[in-house]
Amino acid sequence: MLNSGGSPAVVRTAGAATLLVACLALASCGGDGDGDGDGERDGAQGEVTVVYQDDTVKPQDRPAVAVIRKSRVLEQVADWVNASVALPHDLVVRVTGKVPPGVTDAVTQPDGRTVFVPPSFLTQIEEVSGKVAKTVKRPALFPEDRYNADDLTALSTQFVFGHEMGHALQRQLLLANLGLEEDAADGFASFYTVNEVGPGPSLAAALLFDELAREEGGLTLEGLSSDHPVTQQRVFTFLCYLDGSDPKRFDGPLVGAGYLPKTRAPLCPQAWSMLDYGWWTQLAPHFRTAFRDQGDEAQRHAHDRLIAETKALGKKLDEVRRAQ
Ligand SMILES: [Zn+2]
Numbered sequence: 049m050l051n052s053g054g055s056p057a058v059v060r061t062a063g064a065a066t067l068l069v070a071c072l073a074l075a076s077c078g079g080d081g082d083g084d085g086d087g088e089r090d091g092a093q094g095e096v097t098v099v100y101q102d103d104t105v106k107p108q109d110r111p112a113v114a115v116i117r118k119s120r121v122l123e124q125v126a127d128w129v130n131a132s133v134a135l136p137h138d139l140v141v142r143v144t145g146k147v148p149p150g151v152t153d154a155v156t157q158p159d160g161r162t163v164f165v166p167p168s169f170l171t172q173i174e175e176v177s178g179k180v181a182k183t184v185k186r187p188a189l190f191p192e193d194r195y196n197a198d199d200l201t202a203l204s205t206q207f208v209f210g211h212e213m214g215h216a217l218q219r220q221l222l223l224a225n226l227g228l229e230e231d232a233a234d235g236f237a238s239f240y241t242v243n244e245v246g247p248g249p250s251l252a253a254a255l256l257f258d259e260l261a262r263e264e265g266g267l268t269l270e271g272l273s274s275d276h277p278v279t280q281q282r283v284f285t286f287l288c289y290l291d292g293s294d295p296k297r298f299d300g301p302l303v304g305a306g307y308l309p310k311t312r313a314p315l316c317p318q319a320w321s322m323l324d325y326g327w328w329t330q331l332a333p334h335f336r337t338a339f340r341d342q343g344d345e346a347q348r349h350a351h352d353r354l355i356a357e358t359k360a361l362g363k364k365l366d367e368v369r370r371a372q
Contacts, residue, residue, distance in 0.1 A: 094135025160219025210237030292320030
């Protein structure tokens with residue numbers, strides 16, 4: 049929990065927040081694994097585009113869509129992928145009310161070529177973010193002038209869209225997963241936002257998911273049997289990767305302030321290093337020619353850091369285990 053202790057309020061509603069988690073759990077997960085990562089590396093010309101289909105947006109969803117559009121958070125993710133990765137196919141991100149049956153959340157189609165972002169989903173994020181801004185004490189690390197519904201919505205949506213982009217990359221490039229695809233999708237959201245944006249999206253997503261976990265209440269069989277980690281667990285993983293990316297900077301405001309437990313924190317620098325090296329390594333065969341030098345350098349750096357952090361963890365392991 050982010051709001052300085054206390055157990056989550058067990059207030060289960062059938063409201064927006066519940067839908068949000070259910071759909072992240074179901075609808076965004078893709079289907080048959082039929083991505084064909086067979087694009088020629090240098091000849092691959094796929095581009096990510098973001099399309100706002102305004103005529104499909106209901107009046108009640110226009111404010112949230114306007115917040116996301118103005119923030120350009122979706123375009124930032126798209127631009128990074130376009131500059132770095134040669135996709136075998138185009139990827140169209142549709143902010144649209146015209147979605148396949150049953151879609152209420154951001155979803156990536158199984159072939160990784162379309163992401164749907166329903167306007168009502170953005171309104172749900174805005175509602176939960178508004179509640180967070182009003183009821184949850186601001187973590188000191190989060191800038192005061194951005195602790196409002198609109199900025200929290202934009203930042204957490206960037207993280208959530210990073211998750212969908214993780215699915216799209218996995219499907220289009222046929223990336224080899226060694227764990228759950230949903231974990232890898234969350235991992236790409238952390239990898240991209242921590243490296244390219246800063247702590248804002250991870251923090252906003254942690255606040256959003258923490259609020260959702262509170263509204264979900266206790267663990268259920270449905271939650272435990274999901275292909276996603278349970279919601280509260282995702283909060284701590286978002287924070288762990290952020291902390292591990294720069295413990296000198298984040299240990300104080302995240303661990304010292306009690307948001308990330310002291311039992312988890314010592315594992316986070318090595319965990320982040322493994323994630324960072326993992327994504328650079330997965331993407332390396334697909335780097336765009338113009339990005340190759342920069343990407344290879346980032347991968348080398350991540351490799352060296354992983355070796356160093358693994359050694360460092362080995363040295364402090366006895367101490368870490370005693371504390372757990
Ligand atoms: Zn997903």
